[in-house]
Amino acid sequence: MKKICSLFLVMGVLFFVAKFLGIFEQKTTAEQTGSTQTTETKATSTTTSNRETFKQIKIGKEDTTLYADEELTTRLETINGGELTEYLSEAGDSYQIKTNAGTTGYLAKTAGTVLTQETQSQPTSLSDAVIVLDPGHGGEDVGALSNDEQVEEKTITLSTAKKIKAALEAEGATVYLTHETDDFIQLGEICTFSEEKSADVFISLHADSTEIANEATGITTYYYYERNEELAQTIADGFSELPLNSRGITYGNYQVLRENLQPAILVEMGYMNNDSDLAELVTDDYQEKFAESLTNSLIAYFNE
Numbered sequence: 001m002k003k004i005c006s007l008f009l010v011m012g013v014l015f016f017v018a019k020f021l022g023i024f025e026q027k028t029t030a031e032q033t034g035s036t037q038t039t040e041t042k043a044t045s046t047t048t049s050n051r052e053t054f055k056q057i058k059i060g061k062e063d064t065t066l067y068a069d070e071e072l073t074t075r076l077e078t079i080n081g082g083e084l085t086e087y088l089s090e091a092g093d094s095y096q097i098k099t100n101a102g103t104t105g106y107l108a109k110t111a112g113t114v115l116t117q118e119t120q121s122q123p124t125s126l127s128d129a130v131i132v133l134d135p136g137h138g139g140e141d142v143g144a145l146s147n148d149e150q151v152e153e154k155t156i157t158l159s160t161a162k163k164i165k166a167a168l169e170a171e172g173a174t175v176y177l178t179h180e181t182d183d184f185i186q187l188g189e190i191c192t193f194s195e196e197k198s199a200d201v202f203i204s205l206h207a208d209s210t211e212i213a214n215e216a217t218g219i220t221t222y223y224y225y226e227r228n229e230e231l232a233q234t235i236a237d238g239f240s241e242l243p244l245n246s247r248g249i250t251y252g253n254y255q256v257l258r259e260n261l262q263p264a265i266l267v268e269m270g271y272m273n274n275d276s277d278l279a280e281l282v283t284d285d286y287q288e289k290f291a292e293s294l295t296n297s298l299i300a301y302f303n304e
């Protein structure tokens, strides 16, 4: 969408022509692959003292190479741009790091930035927790479409997010939405927002789509960092009581997860291009059940 914005500024007229032709009504690829165009998130330190700090190395915008040796000659593997890796040591022009995939190796100092974070203690009750909800898509970025192209993903994610916010607030949680109106927010800004609010849990909400209509059904819960797997599992377990089938949890290389310093998951709430999924997704009843499920799961998660 950043490219689209640039296009808008430079060639406004063409934008409207293109829009009229429906060129931009495709699901953004940034969501699928994780755009590496957005701005760096910056390290923040929360206010209170007496907390331990830990260092991470944030990989720059581009994918980069992990080496076996500190002279950076023997290639080991590729690390995703924007990934937060564990800092181990540094010498000369290289950092020794451990990647999210679990590999220890060396990285050129120019390929990453040191982030010093304070460890954030997890609340023991949802009522003490800060939850950031990210209604996927917005504005010109409509997300996926229903088979009849009448329903846009952004409408469902925003409407559901508001119901989740209300349900969580009723339990005393502090809740922020990355956007409360139909606006597009850059993926990098979403991560920064989550960090600024010191989210105890960040949840990005989406609805899926497949190449072929009515090919797939159900809810999928994604995590990027292994440390968020338990959170994802707790949330996914709760979905088993919903009318739509829970497809379980899986690793997902999404920018809003990869570049997020806070505990983060992404939920695809059902398939936009599955007629029976959509029939549920659009209803207040389903959205309220979804909000209730998420709330109960978060109560369990914080009480553990």
Ligand SMILES: [Zn+2]
Pocket: 031, 136, 137, 143, 144, 153, 205, 206, 207
């Ligand atoms: Zn989406």
